[in-house]
Amino acid sequence: MYDFDYLRPTTVADAVALLAQRSEAKFLAGGQTLLPTLKQRLAQPEAVIDLSRIAALQGIREDGDALVIGAMTLHADVAASALVLRVIPALAALAGEIGDRQVRNRGTLGGSISNNDPAADYPGAVLGLGATIETDRRSIAADDFFTGMFETALDPGEIVTSVRFPVPQRAAYRKFPNPASRYATAGVFVARTVDGVRVAVTGAGATVFRVPAIEDALAADFSPAALTGITVDDDGLNSDIHASAAYRAHLIMVLARRAVAAIS
């Protein structure tokens, strides 16, 4: 790892200011992606700004018909939260299946979605639930947030402060984990909400995406049988040593049926 200045602000404003002062600096959330990246010398920031001691980025609370989770909340804490388990159990279950125990004890919600790894789990829940990403300067709808592989709508120096998840009527997430990394070979998040059905797919494409054909079918008939005959075009899906695009397209429908079966 190349050396860098380690900085540890205690307020969001200080973190933003520190980043602006440096020509090349990185925010450090849980570090479960950034630190391996630095160890491989794939990045050489002049400064690393640790967000872990900023109290305003912590915590889980209920706010009206939404669950608000601070950006630096650990996966393990979301998975074990009595509040999340009661209000959006599918979200707790998803967090409990990310990586392994040690990754869940360090990795954070804000870090995961800001990194937007195409195989990460959290983008599935954020898009599937139609969440709103709160940053230090604005609110961004999930539908506008995930813009491409490892790309988001965040501006340089913008910090995710929390994510506001509207509480669905029912929701479920099913994934086919890579047996070594636990990343999603494909993962499908299905949510029934007062505004309709939302279906988000992670792991299969360049970034998380919705599948209108599945949403429409489930809006008409919320049952696994309603998905019979629906296929996902494999054009543009990921193809690698773990799974071909055609296999991922197949997995999406299998996982969608499993998720629907879990909540119907």
Place this chain on the structure above:
Amino acid sequence: MPTVTITVNGNTVSRAVEGRTLLVHFLREQLGLTGTHVGCDTSQCGACVVLVDGRSIKSCTMLAAQADGREVTTIEGLAAADGTLHPMQAAFRQHHGLQYGFCTPGMVMSAVELARTTPHLTEQAVRDGLEGNICRCTGYHNIVKAILAGAEAMQVEPVAQAAE
């Protein structure tokens, strides 16, 4: 260089570290606590697992600076001062939960957290809980047996101590 103050196995130490110093290198090279191993160095194998404020983490994927002000427990911190093994260590010995042993410190540290945080451990819960620890000898059978026995001993021990 930033100075970090970390309580390691009950002893509070202050050292100057580079920003890039990983916790595992701080423990091994600055403090000489070589029981924590570097296996894959890519945060997959779990040989470097230690507890930070009671939570198991991979010390190859955490900066020493991030542990500033925290309490770290390594494999060296488990046994009693007189050398009496921690119940989990004793269970690994009794059930032969190791072959050549390189993964063992990480396995034991993960197991201690698992046993503390999971009230009624099942074999499946142990196997799921070990996702982040790889045994290259593939000796999982006895490791799982050892963890189930160690967890049971950890449940019993506080009662026994209270009765003394």
